[in-house]
Amino acid sequence: MTIKVSIDASGGDYGIPVTIVAGVKALGAFADLHLVFVGDASSIQAQLDQHPDSKKLAKRFSITHASEVVAMNESPAIALRKKKDSSMRVAINLVKDNTVNACVSAGNTGALMAISRFVLKTIKGIDRPAIMGRIPTMDGHTHMLDLGANVDSTPKALLEFAIMGAIAVKHTENISAPSVGLLNIGEEEMKGNENIKKTSELLENSNLNYAGFVEGDDIYKGTVDLVVCDGFEGNIALKASEGVASMMGHYLKQAFTKNLFTKIIALIATPVLKDFKASLNPGKYNGASLLGLRGIVVKSHGGADAESFFQAIKEAHLEANAKIIKKIESQVASELE
Incomplete structure (x- = not known):
């Protein structure tokens, strides 16, 4: 084909x-x-x-x-x-x-x-498209949506995002039942606003492999296969991760060019630094789907x-x-x- x-x-x-x-x-x-x-x-x-x-x-x-x-x-x-x-x-x-x-x-x-x-x-059955992209994690990558197409998403819309994202992850990553997490300010049931709590109820009653709430650091730990959130929070998280990657690269360069000794160390560590740079390069994960x-x-x-x-x-x-x-x-x- x-x-x-x-x-x-x-x-x-x-x-x-x-x-x-x-x-x-x-x-x-x-x-x-x-x-x-x-x-x-x-x-x-x-x-x-x-x-x-x-x-x-x-x-x-x-x-x-x-x-x-x-x-x-x-x-x-x-x-x-x-x-x-x-x-x-x-x-x-x-x-x-x-x-x-x-x-x-x-x-x-x-x-x-x-x-x-x-x-x-x-x-049919989907009110709004959402943007889903890959985010680097400690052991590979996870998927996240929405990354900026929608703000103030309703619980129903977030459920739709979760369903679409889970299907996409299942068939592009060959994961039979992708785990789904809902981005929140804490993992406890009482945390979050009413919108998040209602969304969690919908996800719990769905056929998805819902893992509950995940926090911002869970995104990069790779706690779940798919992180669901409103486009406002998702876009901020995406841009923040790109900013952190750039900042780490900046400070590493600064540290290794400080003096002759650090420059020699940098030369010895070149293969490690190249791998480090490649793992955090946003371009490696380029290509977001309009689901x-x-x-x-x-x-x-x-x-x-x-x-x-x-x-x-x-x-x-x-x-x-x-x-x-x-x-x-x-x-x-x-x-x-």
């Missing part, structure tokens, strides 16, 4: 120079992958011509021209109403038309969610480099191979009865 993915080639902070390099790498990594690069056709072709592997892979990609680009600071409403030939919109349209199995974009998150929801619509839509859309970090954007394509390929939308559609109705 061929997996076809549309790439919003012009989206993100760096656009075509990054997305094309990442795309060609993905084609080399996945023999069943076909890519549709969407954006300014001449610029895309010029970038492809510079890549040494593009000619031998030419049968496995195509270019679809789009005359507009959604700016990173653009209003979602403007992007939705006035830029109907943007690379983002055209790439998503290809998912709706069943031309491709998934779409990847590093563009404006608000615009991507607005356009995706308008074009693809939500799965709840009638099509696969993966959001890359706006400032992703080629290696990080490759990870987002890898996530789209994984979800398409797992037929994640059909599995969510088939299970969500029974779970919400």
Whole structure:
């Protein structure tokens, strides 16, 4: 089976120079992958011509021209109403038309969610899509949603997030019954606001493998396979973890360049430091899923480099191979009865 993915080639902070390099790498990594690069056709072709592997892979990609680009600071409403030939919109349209199995974009998150929801619509039984991403832990990674698509989510919405997330984790990570935790300020039953307490009751009465409340430090311990929260808290937790990783890197560099002795120690410790940096690199976990839509859309970090954007394509390929939308559609109705 061929997996076809549309790439919003012009989206993100760096656009075509990054997305094309990442795309060609993905084609080399996945023999069943076909890519549709969407954006300014001449610029895309010029970038492809510079890549040494593009000619031998030419049968496995195509270019679809789009005359507009959604700016990173653009209003979602403007992007939705006035830029109907943007690379983002055209790439998503290809998912709706069943031309491709998934779409990847590093563009404006608000615009991507607005356009995706308008074009693809939500799965029956799901009120709002949510953003799910991977978070590094002590023993690998966990999954977390919502990471910023919704604020002030109701208990019903949080239950929907949990159901969608658990299905996605089950079929992309091969975990038969993913453990689900609800983010809270404490593990005790009396902790949290009424919204959280009501959500916990719904989760306890569901068919999910609900493990109860988890605190912020549990995210990075890998206590559960899936952490559920409102988008407000989720986005703060995500950005905080990225900030901590940057701060640790800063202080390590400062410590190892303090004097000649520490520089020598740093030279000896280079392999360890490289492993440490790689384990905390947010780009390694790049590629967040917009769950709840009638099509696969993966959001890359706006400032992703080629290696990080490759990870987002890898996530789209994984979800398409797992037929994640059909599995969510088939299970969500029974779970919400």
